[in-house]
Amino acid sequence: xxxxxxxxxxxxxxxxxxxxVSGTNAAxxxxxxxxxxxxxxxxxxxxxxxxxxxxxxxRGP
Ligand SMILES: [Zn+2]
Ligand SMILES: [Zn+2]
Numbered sequence: 001x002x003x004x005x006x007x008x009x010x011x012x013x014x015x016x017x018x019x020x021v022s023g024t025n026a027a028x029x030x031x032x033x034x035x036x037x038x039x040x041x042x043x044x045x046x047x048x049x050x051x052x053x054x055x056x057x058x059r060g061p
Contacts, residue, residue: 015039017044033053034053036055
């Protein structure tokens with residue numbers, strides 16, 4: 001047994017603050033420009049932080 005890493009595929013990180021949002025009620029949506037999956041934690045959603053697509057650079061509220 002190694003560390004308690006969950007092998008559930010890819011990690012889910014908030015696009016705004018980088019927090020790990022797996023297992024939380026984070027918003028999940030696709031970039032309207034390129035379809036890249038973007039996550040936002042409840043905190044950033046509440047603060048209406050902007051997101052920026054890491055793939056195409058699209059910014060949105
Ligand atoms: Zn966040
Ligand atoms: Zn994009």
